[in-house]
Amino acid sequence: MAMSLEPEANLSLACARIRDAAAKGAQVVCLPELFRSPYFCQTEDAANFALAERIPGPSTEAIGAVARQAGVIVIASLFERRAPGLYHNAAVVIGANGAVVGMYRKMHIPDDPGYYEKFYFTPGDLGFCTCDTFLGRLGILICWDQWYPEAARLVAMAGADIIIYPTAIGWHPQEKAQNGAAQRDAWLTVQRGHAIANGLYVAAANRVGHETPAGPPGLEFWGTSFVADPFGVVVAEASVDREETLIASVDPARIEEVRQSWPFLRDRRIDAYAGIERRFLDPSQR
Numbered sequence: 001m002a003m004s005l006e007p008e009a010n011l012s013l014a015c016a017r018i019r020d021a022a023a024k025g026a027q028v029v030c031l032p033e034l035f036r037s038p039y040f041c042q043t044e045d046a047a048n049f050a051l052a053e054r055i056p057g058p059s060t061e062a063i064g065a066v067a068r069q070a071g072v073i074v075i076a077s078l079f080e081r082r083a084p085g086l087y088h089n090a091a092v093v094i095g096a097n098g099a100v101v102g103m104y105r106k107m108h109i110p111d112d113p114g115y116y117e118k119f120y121f122t123p124g125d126l127g128f129c130t131c132d133t134f135l136g137r138l139g140i141l142i143c144w145d146q147w148y149p150e151a152a153r154l155v156a157m158a159g160a161d162i163i164i165y166p167t168a169i170g171w172h173p174q175e176k177a178q179n180g181a182a183q184r185d186a187w188l189t190v191q192r193g194h195a196i197a198n199g200l201y202v203a204a205a206n207r208v209g210h211e212t213p214a215g216p217p218g219l220e221f222w223g224t225s226f227v228a229d230p231f232g233v234v235v236a237e238a239s240v241d242r243e244e245t246l247i248a249s250v251d252p253a254r255i256e257e258v259r260q261s262w263p264f265l266r267d268r269r270i271d272a273y274a275g276i277e278r279r280f281l282d283p284s285q286r
Helices: 007-023 046-051 058-070 143-147 149-157 173-198 252-261
Strands: 028-030 073-083 086-094 100-105 129-133 136-140 162-166 201-205 208-211 219-222 226-228 234-237
Touching: 007 028, 007 058, 028 162, 058 073, 058 086, 073 136, 073 162, 086 129, 086 136, 100 129, 100 136, 136 149, 143 162, 143 173, 149 162, 149 173, 162 173, 173 201, 173 219, 173 226
Parallel strands: 028 073, 136 162, 162 201
Antiparallel strands: 073 086, 086 100, 129 136, 201 226, 208 219, 226 234
């Protein structure tokens, strides 16, 4: 999706895209990260807290109605107003009955040029989320979580069949010519690595478009929404520059097949990983 300045217009577009995906055979639909607005975290501005909403709330009600009508599961990323002064970057799983059946609050919060999320979001306190559905167990993580193998591993250990990442990632326009190809490739590669190392499917839904809510240079989101199978094969991939409804088939039998041949979970040395819970191992701790 490409986002406009109007939250209600973005919500209406999202509902239309859910209907479109369902009409094309989708059973699980994922929207991009924080789809109700432009990516406001490009600046630190307290006025943007007005974009936050309760969960459940107006967006889950509207999307729930569409999910119920279309008979699909929807993953929707929202700016959650939990309490005055307490906000989260959250993703909800809305079942085919229209009800919220699961929620995840983003655990890894970036603070980089153009991605000032620590100003807005409290780190999640629900742990790493898996949600049982009639189609299997979904693992829900969000954007910056994509870079952390620990998060993917814990979701896999909790029995997820697919990890789904609502995403908002792109280029700083002034860096694109020199570093753009390598940045996008790294993003694809690390997530394909999670699929391989854990023997499950990985899917990411990103936004597209050049957004300048606070003026140039802004961020140019690189799209490339994709689904990778348990061996890291990209089975579907969207473009970098236009809105699309990307449909991919997920075969649970493929998980078993790959894990039988590449039994990484079997061969983990859980007796030898002491220290992984530390920030860093100083020489005296090695």
